[in-house]
Amino acid sequence: MKELGAGDPRQIGPYAxxxxxxxxSTGETFxxxxxxxxxVEVTVVQPEVAAVPEFRERFRADVAAGRAVSGEFILPIAxxxxxxxxxxxxxxxxxxxxLRRAVDRYGRLSEPALRRLAFGLAVALxxxxxxxxxxxxVGPDSVLLAADGPRIAxxxxxxxxxxxxxxxxxxxxxGATVLFAAxxxxxxxxxxxxDVRTRIAELETVTSVLPPSxxxxxxxxxxxxxxxxxxxxxxxxxxxxxGLPEPADSWLPPxxxxxxxxxxxxxxxxxxxxxxxxxxxxxxxxxxGGAVLIGGVAAVxxxxxxxxxxxxxxxxxxxxxxxxxxxxxxxxxxxxxxxxDGPAPSVLSGPDATKAWTIVGPNPPTCLEASDNAVMVVTDxxxxxxxxSTGKNALPSLNTKNTFGSSDLRSxxxxxxxxxxxxxxxxxxxxxVAAVDATTGKVKWATSMAQADPGDDSQFYNANIVxxxxxxxxxxxxxxxxxxxxSDQTTGYIRAFDGATGKGLWSVKGTDINNVLVPPTGSYxxxxxxxxxxxxxxxxxxxxxxxxxxxxxxxxxxxxxxxQTGWPLTCYAAGLFIFAGGAGDTLFAVDAVTGAEKWHQQFxxxxxxxxxxxxxxxxxxxxxxYVPVGSDLAAFASADGTxxxxxxxxxxGELGVTNMFKASSxxxxxxxxxxxxxxxxxxxxxxxxxxxxxxxxARWKYNDPGQPDxxxxxxxxxDHVFIASNLTLTAISIHGQ
Numbered sequence: 001m002k003e004l005g006a007g008d009p010r011q012i013g014p015y016a017x018x019x020x021x022x023x024x025s026t027g028e029t030f031x032x033x034x035x036x037x038x039x040v041e042v043t044v045v046q047p048e049v050a051a052v053p054e055f056r057e058r059f060r061a062d063v064a065a066g067r068a069v070s071g072e073f074i075l076p077i078a079x080x081x082x083x084x085x086x087x088x089x090x091x092x093x094x095x096x097x098x099l100r101r102a103v104d105r106y107g108r109l110s111e112p113a114l115r116r117l118a119f120g121l122a123v124a125l126x127x128x129x130x131x132x133x134x135x136x137x138v139g140p141d142s143v144l145l146a147a148d149g150p151r152i153a154x155x156x157x158x159x160x161x162x163x164x165x166x167x168x169x170x171x172x173x174x175g176a177t178v179l180f181a182a183x184x185x186x187x188x189x190x191x192x193x194x195d196v197r198t199r200i201a202e203l204e205t206v207t208s209v210l211p212p213s214x215x216x217x218x219x220x221x222x223x224x225x226x227x228x229x230x231x232x233x234x235x236x237x238x239x240x241x242x243g244l245p246e247p248a249d250s251w252l253p254p255x256x257x258x259x260x261x262x263x264x265x266x267x268x269x270x271x272x273x274x275x276x277x278x279x280x281x282x283x284x285x286x287x288x289g290g291a292v293l294i295g296g297v298a299a300v301x302x303x304x305x306x307x308x309x310x311x312x313x314x315x316x317x318x319x320x321x322x323x324x325x326x327x328x329x330x331x332x333x334x335x336x337x338x339x340x341d342g343p344a345p346s347v348l349s350g351p352d353a354t355k356a357w358t359i360v361g362p363n364p365p366t367c368l369e370a371s372d373n374a375v376m377v378v379t380d381x382x383x384x385x386x387x388x389s390t391g392k393n394a395l396p397s398l399n400t401k402n403t404f405g406s407s408d409l410r411s412x413x414x415x416x417x418x419x420x421x422x423x424x425x426x427x428x429x430x431x432x433v434a435a436v437d438a439t440t441g442k443v444k445w446a447t448s449m450a451q452a453d454p455g456d457d458s459q460f461y462n463a464n465i466v467x468x469x470x471x472x473x474x475x476x477x478x479x480x481x482x483x484x485x486x487s488d489q490t491t492g493y494i495r496a497f498d499g500a501t502g503k504g505l506w507s508v509k510g511t512d513i514n515n516v517l518v519p520p521t522g523s524y525x526x527x528x529x530x531x532x533x534x535x536x537x538x539x540x541x542x543x544x545x546x547x548x549x550x551x552x553x554x555x556x557x558x559x560x561x562x563x564q565t566g567w568p569l570t571c572y573a574a575g576l577f578i579f580a581g582g583a584g585d586t587l588f589a590v591d592a593v594t595g596a597e598k599w600h601q602q603f604x605x606x607x608x609x610x611x612x613x614x615x616x617x618x619x620x621x622x623x624x625x626y627v628p629v630g631s632d633l634a635a636f637a638s639a640d641g642t643x644x645x646x647x648x649x650x651x652x653g654e655l656g657v658t659n660m661f662k663a664s665s666x667x668x669x670x671x672x673x674x675x676x677x678x679x680x681x682x683x684x685x686x687x688x689x690x691x692x693x694x695x696x697x698a699r700w701k702y703n704d705p706g707q708p709d710x711x712x713x714x715x716x717x718x719d720h721v722f723i724a725s726n727l728t729l730t731a732i733s734i735h736g737q
Contacts, residue, residue: 012042041091059080069127073151075153096146103140108183139176364727365377508542519592538556541592582602588600
């Protein structure tokens with residue numbers, strides 16, 4: 001840290017500035033101290049940046065988002081003022097050293113330290129991603145090594161390229177950061193233009209510098225195909241399951257630990273009773289003396305870029321509402337047959353569910369699928385089939401597995417007409433789609449899917465979803481190549497297989513195929529396109545009866561809410577395709593065959609915040625469509641869009657902000673499902689709700705205090721709901737008794 005210059009300010013807000021830290025793209029960073037002795041890092045926005053239209057609004061929203069994300073391994077926001085002549089942000093001080101400087105000065109980290117680094121970053125990213133945010137700036141210069149573990153800010157610096165990044169981009173950065181800590185350099189291909197196949201081949205060499213306990217999972221983070229990387233929550237679970245001992249003493253090199261301890265003590269000891277804090281001279285001396293920097297970055301300061309973030313909101317989430325208040329979001333009819341404001345929202349409240357049975361297994365499930373009589377439990381070791389009524393083994397186990405399993409981006413299992421279908425690996429085959437008779441447990445067929453086009457090794461196919469419609473099984477995923485790594489668009493594909501034999505029928509691919517919806521009946525699919533940054537996207541019909549020929553298409557002017565690859569952000573009900581459009585605040589229902597609009601509903605937020613519809617889903621009979629929007633879940637008649645009921649969550653989610661339905665995040669995944677008469681949905685407080693489909697009233701709720709940080713996996717089958725929480729599998733009757 002340097003002495004303040006002649007032109008530097010001496011006071012920002014309530015903070016007296018002690019010295020200059022650095023210059024960032026959006027302003028200047030200083031060390032500061034409040035009147036009560038708190039030491040912070042203050043970033044002051046440059047006037048030309050603050051003058052950009054809408055900057056202050058984005059800045060205010062980003063600060064609110066950063067404040068909402070807190071917890072272990074995250075640098076908290078202490079204060080901010082978006083209305084000051086030069087807006088500023090203050091981040092709490094944590095004594096420590098940036099990873100790059102630590103490795104340069106003290107050498108590479110030991111295996112226990114590398115594990116602590118990976119675990120801490122994964123825990124922080126789990127919370128950040130759970131809030132619908134992308135960090136975008138995890139690296140050796142932004143990761144701080146503190147006495148009790150690593151630290152990152154709640155958000156990375158929001159530059160023009162951040163809108164194209166996803167949570168899986170953060171996971172690559174995490175892997176590269178751990179690799180740097182182990183070797184002193186990043187991936188071998190960093191900054192080069194090698195194709196995917198070459199990178200895959202080099203992964204084994206690149207990760208050989210890592211200890212065995214991290215080699216596989218960090219290699220997974222560095223995999224070129226983003227959809228195959230582990231999530232932050234999966235990485236946390238992976239490290240916990242290993243059960244390796246923590247370091248007995250400090251996790252950092254002794255010399256660095258001693259330096260951190262010295263400055264920590266200096267900060268904690270007031271230099272005078274009057275100041276109540278460390279003196280400017282001692283702070284500058286301690287920081288400049290060698291070891292320790294003030295932790296924190298200008299986490300939420302945006303440049304002039306106005307591109308939406310991947311979460312679908314320009315500049316991040318809006319300010320959170322007071323904890324415990326409902327979101328106040330419900331539909332306002334527009335040009336739909338409905339002309340009234342609809343029923344008043346009812347607050348969800350119900351008794352705790354009664355468990356039908358609970359068992360503890362040897363391995364945590366990665367996927368769950370259920371029929372009326374059996375539960376298919378897939379782990380990263382094997383596949384088992386349990387009796388739905390008792391939880392006891394019902395059929396022989398199979399030596400197939402799925403390592404990364406289901407997630408917000410993957411749905412690798414399906415059930416239809418007495419058959420389980422799933423994406424899996426076997427000892428002698430990797431990329432399989434298999435069919436298993438749900439009554440006998442016999443494998444009907446298993447097809448190995450080519451991972452490249454014949455004669456073309458430049459492209460690599462990754463499978464994300466398996467779905468069934470009639471007699472056809474569909475596998476949908478992404479295609480990756482050297483050119484795709486440099487593009488802001490994703491190439492997707494659809495492969496069709498005969499449901500009886502597993503024989504391939506047809507396949508299509510293109511950037512107009514990003515998310516694919518496969519209805520349970522009919523020959524028409526719906527695909528949402530990949531969306532170039534700042535441009536329009538589209539949804540279009542895919543005619544399966546004509547081997548994947550493109551049909552009608554509808555443009556989506558602001559399609560940032562379709563950004564994720566994998567799970568479709570659309571639904572099908574009673575011959576209609578239903579999807580979000582406009583600015584993400586309007587629900588459209590169109591004829592599946594012609595694309596002609598049948599009705600639409602526009603939503604608005606009472607508190608004036610920008611609003612985005614979540615993932616719509618339909619009842620089993622197709623008569624009702626359910627739409628999650630923040631804390632509200634609205635039920636509509638599929639035929640004309642009439643509002644049937646609105647159910648509202650109260651209280652706080654796991655991050656202390658307003659509780660919301662997970663399906664409202666627009667990420668995707670099976671966060672909401674239906675039985676014949678009940679709607680099931682999870683919220684951000686990690687509670688599963690069973691809601692009466694006729695009234696919108698809660699039948700029961702379920703929450704497991706011991707569930708992993710990422711929440712539990714669950715599925716509906718017959719008259720039960722099955723919930724996997726770590727090693728525990730629980731069954732609950734649909735009606736809670």
